[in-house]
Amino acid sequence: MTGHDSYTDDFLRNLLGRVRSVAIVGFSASEVKASYFVAKYLRDKGYTVYPVNPGVAGQEVLGMPVYASLKDLPQAPDMVDIFRNAQAAGGITDEAIAVGAKVVWMQLGVRNDEAARRAEEAGLTVIMNRCPKIEYQRLFGEIGRIGVNSDIIVNKKQKLTRTFKKLM
Amino acid sequence: MSEQKSFGFETRAIHAGAAPDPATGARQTPIYQTTSFVFDDIDDAASLFNLQKVGFIYSRLTNPTVAVLEERLANLEGGVGATATASGHSAQLLALFPLLQPGDEFISSTKLYGGSLNQFSNSFPRAFGWKAVFVDTDNPENVRSAITPKTKAIFVESLANPGGIVTDVEAIAKIADAAGIPLIVDNTLATPYLLNPIQWGATLVVHSTTKFLSGNGTSVGGVVIDSGKFDWSKSGKYPALSEPDPGYHGLKFHETFGHLAFTIHGHAVGLRDLGPSQAPLNAFLTLNGIETLPLRIQRHADNALKVAEFLEGHPAVEWVSYAGLKSSKYHTLAQKYLPKGAGAVLTFGVKGGYEAGVKVVESVELFSHLANIGDTRSLIIHPSSTTHRQLSPEGQASAGAGPEVVRLSVGLESVDDIIADLDQALKKAIR
Numbered sequence: 001m002t003g004h005d006s007y008t009d010d011f012l013r014n015l016l017g018r019v020r021s022v023a024i025v026g027f028s029a030s031e032v033k034a035s036y037f038v039a040k041y042l043r044d045k046g047y048t049v050y051p052v053n054p055g056v057a058g059q060e061v062l063g064m065p066v067y068a069s070l071k072d073l074p075q076a077p078d079m080v081d082i083f084r085n086a087q088a089a090g091g092i093t094d095e096a097i098a099v100g101a102k103v104v105w106m107q108l109g110v111r112n113d114e115a116a117r118r119a120e121e122a123g124l125t126v127i128m129n130r131c132p133k134i135e136y137q138r139l140f141g142e143i144g145r146i147g148v149n150s151d152i153i154v155n156k157k158q159k160l161t162r163t164f165k166k167l168m
Numbered sequence: 169m170s171e172q173k174s175f176g177f178e179t180r181a182i183h184a185g186a187a188p189d190p191a192t193g194a195r196q197t198p199i200y201q202t203t204s205f206v207f208d209d210i211d212d213a214a215s216l217f218n219l220q221k222v223g224f225i226y227s228r229l230t231n232p233t234v235a236v237l238e239e240r241l242a243n244l245e246g247g248v249g250a251t252a253t254a255s256g257h258s259a260q261l262l263a264l265f266p267l268l269q270p271g272d273e274f275i276s277s278t279k280l281y282g283g284s285l286n287q288f289s290n291s292f293p294r295a296f297g298w299k300a301v302f303v304d305t306d307n308p309e310n311v312r313s314a315i316t317p318k319t320k321a322i323f324v325e326s327l328a329n330p331g332g333i334v335t336d337v338e339a340i341a342k343i344a345d346a347a348g349i350p351l352i353v354d355n356t357l358a359t360p361y362l363l364n365p366i367q368w369g370a371t372l373v374v375h376s377t378t379k380f381l382s383g384n385g386t387s388v389g390g391v392v393i394d395s396g397k398f399d400w401s402k403s404g405k406y407p408a409l410s411e412p413d414p415g416y417h418g419l420k421f422h423e424t425f426g427h428l429a430f431t432i433h434g435h436a437v438g439l440r441d442l443g444p445s446q447a448p449l450n451a452f453l454t455l456n457g458i459e460t461l462p463l464r465i466q467r468h469a470d471n472a473l474k475v476a477e478f479l480e481g482h483p484a485v486e487w488v489s490y491a492g493l494k495s496s497k498y499h500t501l502a503q504k505y506l507p508k509g510a511g512a513v514l515t516f517g518v519k520g521g522y523e524a525g526v527k528v529v530e531s532v533e534l535f536s537h538l539a540n541i542g543d544t545r546s547l548i549i550h551p552s553s554t555t556h557r558q559l560s561p562e563g564q565a566s567a568g569a570g571p572e573v574v575r576l577s578v579g580l581e582s583v584d585d586i587i588a589d590l591d592q593a594l595k596k597a598i599r
Contacts, residue, residue: 008172032412032419037220044215108426134428137222144185146222146230146435147238148249148428153175154187 004116004128009152013139015125016132019078019103020048023070025092026083027051029061034107034131035083036062041133050077069095076100081132083107090115097122107131177244177361181461185239199452200232219416219436229435233448237455241381241391242431244360244458245373248396249431251438252389252451256356256376257287258444259390260323263352263372265438266408266430267320270297274321275314277305278566281329282556284354285567288323290558304566308339315347320405322349326365327357327506329541330551330568330575331515332489334501341369348403356380357511357541361465366395368505372430377446379542380512383457383464387450392434396427409433415441464544464580469509471586472578478587479516484524484594489568490514512578513541515551515568518597522571525550527597529574534581534589546579546586 022042028035035051040062043049049064050073057068067073070080070092080096082089082105089106093115096104104119106112106128116126137143138150141158175183186197205224207213215221224230234252242250253259268274276288288300303310305324322344324335337353344351350371355363359380365373375381377389400409400422409429412418415437421429439445457464469492476490488495491502492510502510518524528548529537535548539555549555556569564570578586 006172010172031218032417032424034424037424040215040220044221131426134426141187142222144239145224145232145235146249147235147242147251147431148222149184149239149242149247151243153179153183157188157190157193159190 004111004113004126007127007130009139012127012130012135015103015127016136016139021050021075021077022047022079022081022132023050023052023067023073023077023096023101024081024083025052025070026088027053027056027061027066028083029053029056029059029066038081038083038131038133039064041136045136070099070101071095073099079103079105079132081105081107082110084110086110086112093119093126097124103127105130105132108134178462180243181240181361182459184243185236186455197233197236197452197455199448200227201448202231203227219419219432222432227448228443228445229440231445231448231451233455234446234451237377237446237451237458238391240455240458241360241375241377242393244461245355245393246360246364246366246395247373247393248427249434250391250393251431251434252377252391252446253439254390254444254446255388256354256374256378256390257283258442259374259376259392260284260287260354261442261444262434262438263374263392264292264298264321264323265442266433267350267406268296268298269407271299271318272297272320273299273301273316273318274323275311275319276300276302276322277324277328277335278302278563279305279328279333279335279568280323280325280354281356282551282554282559282567282569284325285556285563286558305335305340308336308343311340312343312347315343315349319347319349321352323352323354325354325357326363327355327491327511327513328568329357329513330556330573331513332491332496332498332510333568334491334498334505334510336501337363337365337370337505338368344371345369348405350398357513358506359461359465361462362469362506362508362511366393366397371395371398377454379540380465380468381458381461381542382454383460383542383544384453385540385543385545387447387453389446389450389454390444391446394430394434396430398430400429408437413437465512466509467580468512468542468578471580471583472512472514472576473509474583475576475578475586475590476514479514479590482591482594484519484598486517486519486572488514488516513575514578515573515575517570517572518574518594520598524597525572525574526553528590528593531593531596532589533592534585535576535593541575541577543577544580546581546589547577549575551575
């Protein structure tokens with residue numbers, strides 16, 4: 001299994017392509033917070049997004065119902081995206097394992113290697129210290145638009161991205 | 169799971185940031201000579217304005233041709249992102265803009281391009297209340313002792329104008345780091361081919377892309393590149409990046425964008441509110457020059473060394489300042505920081521002082537007498553009456569631009585021709 005200091009582009013591209021649903025744990029209803037940005041972005045890219053925040057549970061934000069916890073989701077999410085600190089990430093990882101998620105993703109600056117080990121032993125894939133929105137933008141030709149280095153060399157025409165929203 | 173490929177500098181100088189155009193398959197980067205861009209729908213427009221997705225709204229903020237240049241330079245310098253500007257001077261403005269408020273200070277080397285010394289001494293204090301504290305960075309301890317609670321940045325040139333000066337970037341970066349302050353390095357004379365300041369601990373790198381990056385004197389431009397490594401929220405000194413931004417409904421750039429905060433702020437606030445955007449055509453021409461950066465800079469440096477050695481041995485020359493020469497007091501630093509070559513800009517003093525210097529400048533027949541560096545054409549100028557003119561005699565002396573100094577930017581002509589032109593001009597000067 002990969003070490004967690006770096007992930008290859010192929011590995012991330014593959015993972016983001018396989019995943020269809022993402023639970024955002026630590027979702028904020030505030031429009032300027034990173035978790036809101038990521039939820040909106042992934043929703044617009046066609047992922048089924050489950051925002052999770054006990055403080056906002058029962059409300060509808062971004063056109064989606066907010067859940068109190070992973071246990072309350074209508075089905076097992078493919079991926080659990082954790083917007084909490086390293087300590088809280090441990091408990092959430094265990095909940096992710098329990099509900100049958102396949103991927104645990106911890107946001108920028110968050111690493112909990114012990115929780116990662118538990119998840120990997122349970123057969124899950126773990127990504128830490130990354131943002132799925134940034135990685136998606138980087139791997140699929142968007143992030144360069146604002147001058148950010150993608151570290152990718154392209155020799156073919158890339159398909160024009162379409163927002164999936166209209167197809168849903 | 170495949171191994172992560174990594175590519176060499178020469179490859180990235182050609183390819184980083186570029187892609188075949190998705191609409192037409194055009195291989196070379198198109199010149200998107202457009203001010204504005206249509207939106208998919210209202211929600212698409214709102215997302216772009218809120219920075220919830222990145223894309224193109226208006227060429228003051230982002231432009232697809234300019235974006236290729238930004239990504240290319242971020243990649244080559246080993247940074248996370250870049251903001252291109254209309255000039256090197258506006259890159260300096262944009263580098264300091266998120267960091268300083270009226271009443272703040274920044275420490276600056278005395279050994280800078282004359283235009284930068286003017287910007288820092290005159291317009292920044294008068295209009296913005298940013299105070300530059302000038303120190304001789306040859307001794308890094310001078311930097312440390314100049315730090316006050318108001319110091320928000322440190323600014324140096326890696327390889328400094330008017331020629332032959334190398335800054336101990338690593339030592340100053342360590343001092344900056346210990347003080348929780350970002351180090352800004354102007355890397356124009358070296359280019360990322362010869363030196364990567366981020367590798368030595370710099371936080372921000374600025375360039376005048378006008379010079380060696382473009383390489384052929386067509387396009388004025390600048391860029392500021394972020395290492396992505398500075399914690400803008402830690403000390404509370406950088407509220408533009410760490411506190412709610414009123415222009416974006418209370419968004420905290422560093423909290424929301426992490427290591428991309430400085431770059432995104434550079435476009436979303438810096439370019440948006442100040443407006444010194446690089447023109448798409450200029451970015452295109454500069455990108456074309458960057459494709460051959462490794463070849464050109466190596467030849468520039470090789471030619472310059474030969475010219476410096478020729479001058480050092482010339483009876484009409486009093487002294488030569490070029491860090492590639494063993495006689496240079498910066499030679500050891502050059503071996504550490506610039507192993508491939510010490511760049512192509514040098515100064516020398518002609519025997520006979522001011523008058524002789526002027527005579528050399530006016531007698532050349534191949535060199536072009538103009539205010540620029542980093543062209544394929546060899547260039548010559550007398551700094552104390554031009555680029556460093558607005559300084560006091562003391563300021564000129566401490567910048568290495570006294571009245572007898574002649575500055576060369578050695579070009580890519582046949583080196584024998586370059587040397588022959590200097591030889592005949594020097595002979596006229598001492599006749």
